[in-house]
Amino acid sequence: MLMTIGQFSERTGLRPKTLRYYEEVKLLLPEVRSDNGYRHYSDAQIEKAQLISSLRQAGVSVADIRQFLSSDQAQKEDLLARWRDEAATKLLSIQVAHQFLNGLDAQTKHVHLVYWDHPRSIIWFPLEVSTGVQAWNRSAQDYQRRLSAIGLEVERSSYVRFPDDAQSMRCEIGFVIVSQNIPPDQQVEKYAPTLFATLHCQANMPLPCKPIFATVQQFGFRPVGEPLRKYSDFSDGRYLLMVPVAQY
Amino acid sequence: MSTKTSNLHIIALHEMYFLVAKVETATDWYVRNFGVTLVDRQAKRTTLRLAEGSLLTLVESDQRNRFDSPPINFKAHDAMRAHELLNKAEVRAQEPESFYHYVDFDVWDPDGNSFNVISDPAWPSTPNNFFRIDGIFLGVINFEQMLAWYADVLGAELEYAFTGPTSTLAEARFRCFRDIPFNLVESPESVMQHRVCEFQTTDAQADYKFLQAKGVRVTELIEQDGKRTFSFFDPEGRELGMVELLA
Numbered sequence: 318m319l320m321t322i323g324q325f326s327e328r329t330g331l332r333p334k335t336l337r338y339y340e341e342v343k344l345l346l347p348e349v350r351s352d353n354g355y356r357h358y359s360d361a362q363i364e365k366a367q368l369i370s371s372l373r374q375a376g377v378s379v380a381d382i383r384q385f386l387s388s389d390q391a392q393k394e395d396l397l398a399r400w401r402d403e404a405a406t407k408l409l410s411i412q413v414a415h416q417f418l419n420g421l422d423a424q425t426k427h428v429h430l431v432y433w434d435h436p437r438s439i440i441w442f443p444l445e446v447s448t449g450v451q452a453w454n455r456s457a458q459d460y461q462r463r464l465s466a467i468g469l470e471v472e473r474s475s476y477v478r479f480p481d482d483a484q485s486m487r488c489e490i491g492f493v494i495v496s497q498n499i500p501p502d503q504q505v506e507k508y509a510p511t512l513f514a515t516l517h518c519q520a521n522m523p524l525p526c527k528p529i530f531a532t533v534q535q536f537g538f539r540p541v542g543e544p545l546r547k548y549s550d551f552s553d554g555r556y557l558l559m560v561p562v563a564q565y
Numbered sequence: 566m567s568t569k570t571s572n573l574h575i576i577a578l579h580e581m582y583f584l585v586a587k588v589e590t591a592t593d594w595y596v597r598n599f600g601v602t603l604v605d606r607q608a609k610r611t612t613l614r615l616a617e618g619s620l621l622t623l624v625e626s627d628q629r630n631r632f633d634s635p636p637i638n639f640k641a642h643d644a645m646r647a648h649e650l651l652n653k654a655e656v657r658a659q660e661p662e663s664f665y666h667y668v669d670f671d672v673w674d675p676d677g678n679s680f681n682v683i684s685d686p687a688w689p690s691t692p693n694n695f696f697r698i699d700g701i702f703l704g705v706i707n708f709e710q711m712l713a714w715y716a717d718v719l720g721a722e723l724e725y726a727f728t729g730p731t732s733t734l735a736e737a738r739f740r741c742f743r744d745i746p747f748n749l750v751e752s753p754e755s756v757m758q759h760r761v762c763e764f765q766t767t768d769a770q771a772d773y774k775f776l777q778a779k780g781v782r783v784t785e786l787i788e789q790d791g792k793r794t795f796s797f798f799d800p801e802g803r804e805l806g807m808v809e810l811l812a
Contacts, residue, residue, distance in 0.1 A: 447642065449689025479666040479686055488686060528741055530664055531727030544665050546687075554687065 318360065319349060325358035329366045336366070342379045344369050344386070375404065413512065416537040429515045431559060437508040438499060439476065439491040440464070446479075446488040453477065454551035457490055469503065470495040477546045477556075491545075513545075513559040514538050529558055538562035571745050572720030572779075573772045578700050578746045579765035579808050580612075580620040581637050583678040584758065588625040594675060595621065598654055599639060600693035615639075616691050619698035630759060633752035634731040635671050635681040637700035637762075644668035644684035647694050651682075658682075701762050704752025706801055708738055712749055714800055718779060721745050760796065763806030769793035772807055 322333045329336075339345040340356070345366055347356035358366075365386070372382050377400055385396050417430055442460050444453060457475040464471050471492035480487050491506075499505055514533045533540060542561035549557075585591035592611045595601050601613035601621065609625040621637075641647045645668055648661045661670040669683040688696075705711035716723070724743040728736040731752065738751040746764070766772050773786045773795050782798040793809040 446686050447690035450687055452689070453687075477687075527669070527729060528725035528727050528739070529667075531729060531739075532725060535727060556687075 319357040320359075322347075322356045322358070325356075325362070325366070329363055329370070331366055331370055335370070339366070339369060342383075344379060344382055375400070376407070419537065431513045431515050433508060433511045433513070435510060438494040438505045439508055440469070440471070440494055440503060440505050441478075441489045441491040444477065444488045444490040450548070450551045450554050453490065453548070457548070457551065460490065461492065464492065467500060467503075468496070469500065473549070475548045475551075477548065478543050480543060511542075511561050512563075514562045515560070516558045517555065518546075518558045519553075519555050529560075533560055533562065571742070572718065572775055573745075573764075573807075574766040574768040575719075575745050575747065575764045575772075575807075576767055577765045578619060578637070578698065578762060580622055580763040580806070581698055581700065582622050582624055582760055582762060583674070583676070584626040584629050585623045585674070585676040585678070586625070586627075588623050591623045591674065591676060595623070598651060598656055599695050601695070615695055615697055616693055617697040621698055624759060626759065628758040629677060629756075630761075631754060631756035632679055633704050633733045633755050634702055634729075634737065634750045635679040636702050636704065637698055638669075638681045638683050639672075639695050640688065640697040640699050641682055641684045641694045642688055642690040642696065643694055644670065644682050647682055647684070700746060700748070702739070702748045702750045703761065703803070704750045704755035705799075705803075706753055706755060708749070708751040711799065711801060712740055715742075715747070715749060718776070718781060719745065719747060721747070757801075757803045760804040760806055763794070763808050766807050766809050769795065769807055769809035 320328065322336055325331075326333045326336060336345065336356075336358075340347065345362065348359040348362060349357040351357060369382055369386075372385070373379075377385075381396065381400070385393055388396065413430065442456075444456055453475075461471065471494055474493070476491040476493070478489050478491065480489070494505065514536060516529055516532065518529065530540065538560075539562060540560050541563045544561070545559040547557040547559055548555075583591075588609060588611055592603060592606075592613065595613050596603060599615075601615055603611060604614045604620070605612035610622055612620050612622045614620050644661060645663070648658060648668075648670055651658050651672065657673040659671040661668050666686045667683070669681055671679055671681055673679045682695075719742060721742040721744065723740055725739070725741040727739050729739055731737040731750065733754045734751060739748060741748045769786065770793065773783060776783050776797050784796040786793060786795040788811075791811045793811065794806060796804045796806045798804055
């Protein structure tokens with residue numbers, strides 16, 4: 318039995334305006350267009366209309382839905398997997414935003430969030446740990462000159478990390494590579510997309526670790542890997558502490 | 566150097582005072598375990614110094630100050646190595662905590678005075694592993710009232726607010742002021758029988774006038790031996806010294 322747009326609207330719970338839009342973007346065409354131009358829908362289209370509406374509410378684009386409706390089973394599985402990943406990312410972003418706002422107060426120094434949303438290539442070099450930041454500055458300049466000489470373009474900031482091995486005082490300095498072509502003989506580490514809680518720090522703070530990690534925890538984040546110290550300028554010892562975090 | 570980041574001209578913790586039962590015994594203990602240099606000896610007090618100039622004065626007394634949390638830090642280049650050596654010397658020390666090479670642990674001297682040993686790998690090595698006394702983490706009883714008072718008097722912004730365990734509270738409140746070596750700790754059982762510490766200022770006269778105008782109780786401003794000094798008192802009765810080192 319065919320239904321007018323009003324009857325179909327009542328059966329599906331979708332407004333006529335929405336059904337006309339679905340037709341305009343070629344997601345759901347009426348089964349029949351009568352001579353007088355009236356739209357008529359079939360029972361078999363009810364489920365399809367509700368599926369389209371549900372996917373739209375889940376944030377799936379019209380183009381993706383159109384592709385989904387015309388796909389075979391395997392292609393549908395692939396699309397669903399991608400949408401689930403995208404939804405998880407959006408959910409994480411909202412949860413992180415909520416956590417961030419909960420931890421924020423108007424009075425004290427703030428934790429910020431930095432999201433490396435795409436992989437970074439970092440080239441690392443050993444650094445003499447006992448020499449202090451002034452010597453690190455000279456090392457950074459030496460390494461940057463060396464990279465420039467082989468045509469490898471890097472960001473100006475330097476990253477320092479201390480692999481979590483309490484028995485040794487190892488230290489490394491790294492540079493984010495900007496160049497597209499990386500010589501194959503260079504040891505480059507890929508950093509996966511990472512969420513960092515960040516704090517501006519001074520080397521001279523009276524108690525460097527406790528406020529930082531207490532503040533990160535206060536925001537409901539859990540450190541999950543080795544922190545990076547980002548030095549834009551070594552001269553005053555200030556750095557941005559970047560702690561990779563996950564939610565509790 | 567004149568770095569005015571608050572109402573006062575404080576640039577560093579200059580001197581810390583610990584009360585001890587026997588000044589000779591305590592002095593030997595600090596010299597032996599922390600490589601401090603004895604720079605002044607009087608009948609009932611000695612003054613010790615670390616490489617970067619900060620002072621610890623030991624005062625012989627039957628009384629004791631009580632700290633719910635260590636009021637100062639001994640900054641070290643390598644706190645892990647320091648802990649090993651202190652352990653061998655049977656010094657009472659907490660297990661070290663390491664946060665990716667930020668390392669710290671608490672230490673108690675034989676008279677019960679506590680302090681923290683910390684290291685950050687960004688600090689360059691020095692001939693003596695310990696190179697500076699830093700702080701101060703001032704224990705206050707009525708935390709909110711005292712925070713308001715110090716914020717008003719110091720005129721400095723807060724840098725960090727966090728909680729942590731002390732000997733009396735599982736989640737004591739800590740507040741660190743920005744750009745000055747001054748931090749408050751919620752310490753309901755703290756007892757201060759003696760002048761706590763002395764801050765170095767770049768303008769003792771201006772600070773003296775400011776505190777007087779603010780209605781803060783101060784002692785006389787004295788100029789002698791190349792220094793201008795005075796003390797001020799907080800509403801809970803703690804005496805805090807100020808010193809300007811004259812060229």
